[in-house]
Amino acid sequence: MRASELIEEHKMVKGLMAQLRAASEGGNTEEVSALRWKINRILLAHLAKEDRLVYPALISSGDRGTASTAHLISAEVGDLADKWRHYLSYWTVARIREDGEAFRAQTVAVEQALLARIEREEAELFPLLQSTPSDNPGRSGRVNAAGRA
Template identity: 30%
Template sequence: MSNLDQFFAEHRRLRECTAEMAAIARRLDPPGVEELNDARWRFSRTLLRTLTLKDRMVYPRLRLHADPAARAVAERFCQSTTADYERFAAHTKRFPPDVVVRDWRAYAVAVRLRTAELVDRLDREERELFPLLDDAPRLASMPFSQGTNWAADAWRIRALLGMDAADDRAA
């Protein structure tokens, strides 16, 4: 499996997790906290891995593309990633599990909005960004080309969702 094959597989997993969260958000009543937190963690973990892989495998190649228009498209997507992630991080902070339980409808609406935005983003990437990789220079994976350690936020999200406490109880 090439590096990009790994990335594209992760992109497909992110679509699956996004669909799972959208389906949960369409429920009239909230699922159990454990079920929801597990789904939120799967989504968050997959999003963070995808961002890391994109930062290591996609943007570095496109920054070296011979076509200035291709480099500009890549830079536009790269810059918007930060703003998109800030909205996601604010969403997770706004909706810890106790708030979700108290205000399911507000959470469900917010999830439907965020998932629709993400599906739109994934569609645009696949349509506008990924085809540019065909003519981009081949590179090995580069560590944190944008200088962002996307996975660092995983610890905050795990703690917010009580994932480590659940692991401790299972041990």
């Protein structure tokens, strides 16, 4: 897996989150529901790649600086999938209709958490994929399912 692929997925998720925010502000619960499930499918698959492949590969890279950075970022932002699942399950269509203002506030909070993770990964983590030694994951920015380049 290349860092560029992960960055493209980040762009896709950011775009969908912006659409979700706009739809929620417009009160279109059908569009909100459809967007949330679309985001769910893409986001959870993306987070699984990062949390199960990228972070562990960098943590076990053999480079102390790389491992430390990956561990720190994972500890700080690694619970995003759980936050997203809670948000998705809590905010049913009925609940969104009942309290649209609170839903919009939660949507902004989830989006901010997602954007913070994306910024950290792109600024601090993904460059490590490019600079990891050739016998470790990602010399060319690639990590496979076994966490190897």
